[in-house]
Amino acid sequence: MAKKATKSKKSRSSSTSAASAKNPSTPSNQKMVLRVKSSEKMKRSAQQSVVSEREKRRTSKSRPKSKQKKKNTRIDAKMPKKPPTAFFYFLEDFRKEFQEQNPDIKSMRDIGRACGEKWKTMTYEEKVKYYDIATEKRAEFDRAMADYIKRKENGEDQETEDDSEFDE
């Protein structure tokens, strides 16, 4: 439970929304900016041996397992979901191909593992298109989050009404 509280980490939109504020509704130019910005960041992390970090974390943590998932941990159903990362977009494509080539393997555990290995072998140029998509989605998420916060501040009772249907 405490995790969820932590998770509410909230107001993340405040900082990120700043970025999105720079690119309000916009087209390619700003998209480019976004892409470049994120690209640099991504490149850095991509170049960094993120792998060891992950493994280290995993090994050190012994994977508590019951940490994620839970699905409806979101306090507010109307709160925008976190956008998928570049890797997740790649995972979508990869899964389709993987299942075509390996119809017997349906477990996301195996697919995820294979996808992770493939991802590590990909070059930054190959990944950049996924980073681009993820960046756009993140900008959308920031805007949605800002809007969500604004609405909440204005009066979330309206939402409670909607929520009532959720009651069921």
Place this chain on the structure above:
DNA sequence: GATATGATTGTTACA
């Protein structure tokens, strides 16, 4: 039947 788990990486925010 409903919900959790596993496996992956990236991103974000807090301590």
Place this chain on the structure above:
DNA sequence: TGTAACAATCATATC
């Protein structure tokens, strides 16, 4: 700086 949580997916397991 490090760490924890969560995003998608879906067969499988558990309750």
